[in-house]
Amino acid sequence: MTPKKFAYFAPASLKEAIQLLRVNEDAKVLAGGQSLIALMKLRLAAPAALVDITKTGDLLSYIREGKGHLEVGALTTHDTLERSKIINKKFPILSDAASKIGDQQIRNRGTIGGSCCHADPAADLPTALTALEPEFVVRGVKGKRVIPQSKFFVDTFTTSIAKDEILTEIQIPHTPPKSGSAYIKHSRREGDFAIVGVGAVVTVGPKKVCRDVRVSLGAVASTPIRAKSAERHLKGKTLDEGNIAEAAERANEEADPPSDMHGSRQYRLDMIKVFARRALNLALSRAR
Ligand SMILES: Cc1cc2nc3c(=O)[nH]c(=O)nc-3n(C[C@H](O)[C@H](O)[C@H](O)COP(=O)(O)OP(=O)(O)OC[C@H]3O[C@@H](n4cnc5c(N)ncnc54)[C@H](O)[C@@H]3O)c2cc1C
Structure with a gap:
């Protein structure tokens, strides 16, 4: 057509x-x-x-240090994110997510801003970003506005950006030392949209105690969501196999997944647990 x-x-x-x-x-x-x-x-x-x-003189494709956060221009492509040294080092959760989007042609053209504004609940970068609690900088006739992540994704294919506003930048707060992050996507074939996507950010304290943890889920609600019950379970506890497994068991408590041709609601609820455990373990292995 x-x-x-x-x-x-x-x-x-x-x-x-x-x-x-x-x-x-x-x-x-x-x-x-x-x-x-x-x-x-x-x-x-x-x-x-x-x-x-994409033709404006105002360059919106960059990854640079800001004050206490990393600034990512809205037109930064998935491919640039995947290959960026600074993203790989500081936020591997984003390179994990970017590397799993569609195919190379899509990653060459698709942008982080476009993915967020499109607000597909199964998209990879919005889910990964949800674990990082970024702020979204938008510009409109009235000037600049900063939207916290918790207020950005409103519903399926809906954000809080007004019709005459443009997303220009995403500001990602730095994580403390001894933090690790990861995103794992479950799909039937490489490059398909997620049946379930899970992001995890872990900060490790003395004696391997969990100082902070954030778990985000995609494709299981009308927007990316946080698995708060799993987070509550893990915070303050030793990051060992048992506690991680127990937290993962609780990771589906806030989810309300659909049933569709890719998987039933129950299948998705089960897969959240499996992939939450894997994402938490991978994030922990990267904490340094
Ligand atoms: C075959 C195929 C497979 C795909 N597979 C995946 C996948 O596995 N995982 C995944 O996450 N995504 C996937 N995608 C989607 C892909 O990631 C897109 O690149 C992304 O969703 C949109 O980014 P874009 O820059 O192309 O935006 P566009 O298509 O140009 O725009 C998307 C929407 O966002 C709005 N918009 C874009 N930029 C801005 C801005 N700066 N400010 C305000 N509004 C804006 C547009 O008006 C439009 O409504 C796939 C796409 C295709 C075609």
Whole structure:
């Protein structure tokens, strides 16, 4: 199928892009196009206009140090994330997630900002980011706004960004020393969307006691969620096999997964436990 007719704008600046979004009824931002164009071809989306933000002079593809956090530009591609030395060192959970997205062509074009704004609950980067508690920087007619992760993902394919706002940056707080992170995706075939995706961040204290832990789940609710019960169980306890296994048993308590052709609700609930244990163990093995 071909998309419905639409106007195409390639503004030279972010300011111009924001104006175009404001004045054009039913306009949409175009980033890597890996979700939007596919939806348009299927006629599941039919925006009247596309505002291509990849041609603006304002560079939105970067990974750099900020004050107490790492700043990732919204147009940073999945491939760049996967290969970034700083991401691999500080947030391997993100390189794990980026490396498992679709295929190489999709990773070359798709962006972290596009993935977050698309807000597919089964997408890998939003789930991984949920364990990192980042902040999302958006720009609109009224200026800059910073949205905490807990308020960003609102529902399936819905975020709290306004129609005339553009996500420009994701700020990821640094984790303390002796922290490790990991993301594991369960899918039938390499490159498929997740049946279950689990992110884990662990901070180890003296005598291998868990100082802090965050577990995030994807594809099991209308947005990525945190497995709070598992986190509560592990915090303050020794990070040994028994406690990790017990926490993983509780990891599905907040989940409300769908049943579909890829797996039943019960299968997903069971798989959360398996992959939570694996993600926690991998995160722990990386804590240094
Ligand atoms: C065959 C296939 C397989 C895939 N497999 C996976 C997978 O396994 N895991 C996975 O996580 N993803 C997968 N994806 C999706 C892929 O990760 C997309 O790249 C991503 O979802 C969207 O990023 P994009 O830059 O292409 O955004 P686009 O498609 O350009 O935009 C997506 C949406 O976000 C909005 N948007 C984009 N950027 C911004 C911004 N900066 N500010 C405001 N709004 C914005 C757009 O208006 C649009 O609504 C797959 C896609 C395809 C086609």
